[in-house]
Amino acid sequence: MFxxxxxxxxxxxxxxxxxxxxxxxxxxxxxxxxxxxxxISWTKDGQPVTNQxxxxxxPSGTTLSIMRVQPSDAGVYACVAAIGASNRxxxxxxxx
Numbered sequence: 001m002f003x004x005x006x007x008x009x010x011x012x013x014x015x016x017x018x019x020x021x022x023x024x025x026x027x028x029x030x031x032x033x034x035x036x037x038x039x040i041s042w043t044k045d046g047q048p049v050t051n052q053x054x055x056x057x058x059p060s061g062t063t064l065s066i067m068r069v070q071p072s073d074a075g076v077y078a079c080v081a082a083i084g085a086s087n088r089x090x091x092x093x094x095x096x
Contacts, residue, residue: 008088009038009081013062015092022096026066030079030090038081043089045075071096 015028032038040061042049049055054067066073074096080089 007034007083008086009034009083011079011081011088011090014090015064015077015079017093017095019095020069022070023068026069026073026094028064028077028079028092028094029062030064030081031062032079032081032088034081034083036083038083038087041080041082043078043080044073046078049077066094069094069096 009032011030011032013029013031015030018026020026030040032040042057042061042064049057049064051057056065057063064077074094076091076093078089078091080087
């Protein structure tokens with residue numbers, strides 16, 4: 001019988017703080033292991049980040065790209081790795 005792990009995901013790559021000049025691009029990378037593989041999502045200042053014109057998340061969720069950074073993009077970005085109800089997050093700050 002298959003049993004879901006009760007262990008939270010473990011991060012294998014964490015995003016790092018960035019100081020980006022307005023108009024340039026920012027990239028945050030994050031990855032995690034677990035059984036089964038965790039799903040990865042991103043938040044900015046506690047709000048979900050969705051694919052928009054300048055904000056894109058790759059299909060696996062491991063990279064968040066912000067094109068043509070603007071002052072409104074500054075804030076704390078969190079990578080959230082989840083396995084069922086068990087999740088962990090790590091954060092990085094974007095300064096513009």
